[in-house]
Amino acid sequence: MSNSAIRLLEQAAKRWPxxxxxxxxxxxxxxxxxxxxxxxxxxxxxxxxxxVVVYLPKSIDxxxxxxxxxxxxxxxxxxxxxxxxxxxxxIVESLRPAYVVTNEALLxxxxxxxxxxxxxxxxxxxxxxxxxGPAVEAAISAVIDTDPIYVMYTSGSTGTPKGVTIxxxxxxxxxxxxxxxxxxxxxxxxxxxxxxYFDNSTFDIYGTLKCGGRLLLTPETLFLFPxxxxxxxxxxxxxxxxxxxxxxxNVANAGALEGHPLPRLKNVAxxxxxxxxTQLNVWRKALPHCxxxxxxxxxxxxxxxxxxxxxxxxxxxxxxxxGKACENMRVHILTDxxxxxxxxxxxxxxxxxxxxxxxxxxxxxxxxKAFCLNPLSPAFPERMYRTGDLAQWGEDGLIxxxxxxDSQIKLKGNRIELGExxxxxxxxxxxxxxxAIFDAPAERxxxxxxxxQGMTLRKLNLQLKQYIPQYMLPxxxxxxxKLPHTANDKIDRVRLRATLTEENPSC
Ligand code: AMP
Numbered sequence: 173m174s175n176s177a178i179r180l181l182e183q184a185a186k187r188w189p190x191x192x193x194x195x196x197x198x199x200x201x202x203x204x205x206x207x208x209x210x211x212x213x214x215x216x217x218x219x220x221x222x223x224v225v226v227y228l229p230k231s232i233d234x235x236x237x238x239x240x241x242x243x244x245x246x247x248x249x250x251x252x253x254x255x256x257x258x259x260x261x262x263i264v265e266s267l268r269p270a271y272v273v274t275n276e277a278l279l280x281x282x283x284x285x286x287x288x289x290x291x292x293x294x295x296x297x298x299x300x301x302x303x304x305g306p307a308v309e310a311a312i313s314a315v316i317d318t319d320p321i322y323v324m325y326t327s328g329s330t331g332t333p334k335g336v337t338i339x340x341x342x343x344x345x346x347x348x349x350x351x352x353x354x355x356x357x358x359x360x361x362x363x364x365x366x367x368x369y370f371d372n373s374t375f376d377i378y379g380t381l382k383c384g385g386r387l388l389l390t391p392e393t394l395f396l397f398p399x400x401x402x403x404x405x406x407x408x409x410x411x412x413x414x415x416x417x418x419x420x421x422n423v424a425n426a427g428a429l430e431g432h433p434l435p436r437l438k439n440v441a442x443x444x445x446x447x448x449x450t451q452l453n454v455w456r457k458a459l460p461h462c463x464x465x466x467x468x469x470x471x472x473x474x475x476x477x478x479x480x481x482x483x484x485x486x487x488x489x490x491x492x493x494x495g496k497a498c499e500n501m502r503v504h505i506l507t508d509x510x511x512x513x514x515x516x517x518x519x520x521x522x523x524x525x526x527x528x529x530x531x532x533x534x535x536x537x538x539x540x541k542a543f544c545l546n547p548l549s550p551a552f553p554e555r556m557y558r559t560g561d562l563a564q565w566g567e568d569g570l571i572x573x574x575x576x577x578d579s580q581i582k583l584k585g586n587r588i589e590l591g592e593x594x595x596x597x598x599x600x601x602x603x604x605x606x607x608a609i610f611d612a613p614a615e616r617x618x619x620x621x622x623x624x625q626g627m628t629l630r631k632l633n634l635q636l637k638q639y640i641p642q643y644m645l646p647x648x649x650x651x652x653x654k655l656p657h658t659a660n661d662k663i664d665r666v667r668l669r670a671t672l673t674e675e676n677p678s679c
Contacts, residue, residue, distance in 0.1 A: 174317075175315055175316050175317045176245075176312050176315040176317075176319075176340050177242060177321050177343045177378065178243055180381050181203070181239055181242075184203040184382075185203040185206070187203075187384060188202075188203050188204075188384045190204060191384060193205075193206050193387060194235060194380075194388075195386060195389065196231060196232055197391055200232075201232050203384070206236065208303070209240070209299070210239035211243050211303040211305065212240075212298075212299060212301050212303045213236060213237060213239075213241075213243070213295075214240045214242070214243020214303075214308050215243070215244075215302070215307060215308055216240075216297075216299075217241060218244050218245075218308070219270060220246075220270065221246060223241075223269040223320075223323055224241040224247070224248050224271045225251060225260075225264065225267065225273065225290075226250045226273055227251050227255070227272050227273065227274040228253060228274060228295065230389055233275065233295055237298075238377075242321065243308045244308070245312060245314055245319075248321075248322050249267060249323040249324070249325070250368040251369055252367065254642065256637060256638050256639055256640065257281060257282075257285050258638055258639045259640065259641070260272075260285060261285050262333060263333060263335070264286070264287055264290055265288070266335060266533060266535065267534065271290065271292075272291070273294075273298065274292060274293075274294065274295070275294060275296070276296070279294065317340045317341035317344065318341060319339060320338065321339060321340045322338055323335040323338075324471050327587055327592045327644070328589055328592055329578075329579065329580070329589040331595025331596065331598075332595075333592070334535060335532055335534070336371075336471045336472050337529055337531055337533045338529050338530070342473075342474035342526055342528070345500040345525075345527060346374065346375075346378065346475060346500070349498050350379035350382070351379060351383045352499075353498075354412065356380070357384070358383065358384040359385070360379075360383055360385030360411050360412055361385060361410050361412070362380050362387050362388065362410070362412045362414070363390045363404070363405060363410045363412075364377075364387060364388060364390055365390060365413070365414070365415040365419055366414070366415075367392075371471040371475040372414060372443055374475050375443075375475060375476070385412075388410065395419055395422075398425075398426040399428045401419075401423055402423070402429055402432035405434055406432060410436065411436055411439065412438060412439040412440075413437070413439070413440055414441040414442070414467070415441075415442055416443070416585030417442050417445050417448070417451075418584045418585045419585070420440075420442055420447065420451060420455065421451045424455060425451065430458065434462075435461070437462055438461075438462060438463065439465070440455060440463070440464050441466075441467055442466060443466070443475075444585045444587075446573065447466055449486040449489075449490060452464065452482070452492065453488075456482070463481060463482075465479055465481045465482065466480045466482065466492050466495065467479045470557075470587075471529075472523075472559070473527045473529065474528075475527070476498060477501040477503060477525065478496060478497055478501075479494070480493045480494055480495025480570060493570035493571060493572055494563070494571050496570060497523075500527065501523060501527055502524045503522065503523050504521075504522045504524075504548060505571070506520050506548075510548075512548065513565060514565075515564070515567050516564060516565070516567070517564065518564050519562070520559065520561065520562060520563075520577060521559045521573075522546070522556050523559060524555065528556070528557050529543070529557065531543055542557060542558055542560075543557055544556060560577050560578050560580060561573060561576060561577070562574040562575050562576065579610075581610045581617075583610070583616075583617065583643065584643065586641075586644070588643070588644050590608040590609070590610065591608075592640060592644065593608040593619065593644050593646065594606045594608050596636050596639035597632070597636060600632065600635045600636065602623050602624055602627065603621050603622070603624050604621075604623035605623070605655050606620065606621050606622070607620045607665065608620075608646065609668050609672065614648075614672075616646070617644070617647055617648075618646060618647070618648045618650060618672060619648070619650070620650045621649060621651050622655045624649075627649065628649070629649040632646070633645045633646070650671075
């Protein structure tokens with residue numbers, strides 16, 4: 173019986189001690205080496221069950237701390253190495269972690285950050301510890317599969333990020349699903365794109381771990397140069413990729429696949445936003461030997477709950493299905509009346525199964541809103557996650573994604589609550605009110621501001637960067653004396669949206 177996901181690493185280290193698990197530009201680490209390192213780090217982290225924030229760039233180091241935290245029976249919480257300190261402070265305030273583990277380069281950023289009783293500690297300090305095997309085993313054995321493995325922060329509409337708390341069982345079952353669905357084995361070489369603070373990375377980390385494959389931490393800068401990506405895949409003999417559609421689109425639009433037949437590449441999977449057929453068809457034409465899969469899922473269900481293996485060509489206008497539920501999950505499309513939607517009827521996609529999160533860390537209000545009981549199960553209570561996504565069953569039994577019910581958006585694969593941008597803007601002196609609108613055709617966020625005398629987009633973003641991540645920054649600013657209001661005194665978003673098509677005086 174395996175309760176903690178660290179058992180996956182133990183099994184892999186026993187079976188393939190010398191085999192390379194993870195590789196980055198600076199070096200690599202075997203399965204055996206990773207377990208040894210994790211046990212030493214875990215020994216240094218032994219204590220209570222409070223989480224460990226991992227404030228490190230994507231690296232073998234960061235991964236070692238994830239496994240180290242598991243060896244200590246603690247959940248880990250990965251954060252972006254570029255996270256604004258005000259955002260980190262909010263996370264620390266809500267998470268109350270025992271440690272923030274970081275490195276020498278990032279440590280100075282923590283100066284002045286209110287950490288309360290959380291200790292900032294260098295990874296190099298933890299590594300000096302001699303592993304205490306029995307103590308680590310006792311900490312691991314005390315973990316049950318419904319205990320949290322990690323807390324991943326997503327954008328929150330109130331301005332405070334939400335800590336999605338995933339149980340070990342979610343990852344154990346997900347790793348099984350990944351390996352079975354894509355027939356991964358020891359020859360699998362996976363080129364990772366997703367940041368570690370983004371749920372898609374769990375496909376790569378735990379999928380390769382389960383099958384004894386090799387995880388390549390592809391340099392983040394390469395994704396800025398799509399023409400170089402096929403060369404990288406060729407050079408490293410990559411067999412599988414799981415990338416956000418934005419990256420796949422960039423590669424297709426740059427014509428990067430031309431002259432790169434990539435015979436070793438077998439699986440091309442994508443998730444996180446709508447994949448347009450135009451660019452998917454470019455991939456399919458250039459690499460007809462690959463299999464393609466559209467994966468769907470929010471962070472709250474351990475990455476993926478629906479999938480569709482593309483089995484026929486799609487015309488540009490046809491929506492690409494998100495398919496059917498993964499084998500360890502179940503989905504319903506519920507109408508406003510709480511009934512299963514008939515084929516062709518629109519409803520909210522709701523998810524049940526072992527991957528469903530335990531809730532949002534230390535946030536009962538948001539948890540109660542999103543995680544509820546399945547109204548279709550009157551005989552016994554079943555926990556269900558309401559995704560906020562609109563969807564339909566097709567006559568073919570496959571699900572089509574139709575967009576959002578609320579103001580959550582996806583921009584270049586990043587999940588953004590427009591409310592978080594507004595809350596950040598309201599912290600800036602001179603801003604009396606703010607409303608963020610997504611201009612989808614222009615692929616940018618427009619921020620309407622009341623007040624903001626003499627403000628320019630550049631000046632605004634310089635300040636806004638202190639509160640929200642770079643990828644959330646608006647691409648256009650419109651200053652107004654007064655934001656328009658509806659009859660019941662809410663900001664009139666419909667009117668503001670309508671102005672996007674008109675000529676607008678931007679600052
Ligand atoms: P995240 O929590 O960052 O993984 O974002 C989850 C959201 O991304 C979902 O609720 C959807 O709105 C969107 N999403 C994920 N996968 C897909 C997909 N294959 N097609 C369309 N939208 C998707």
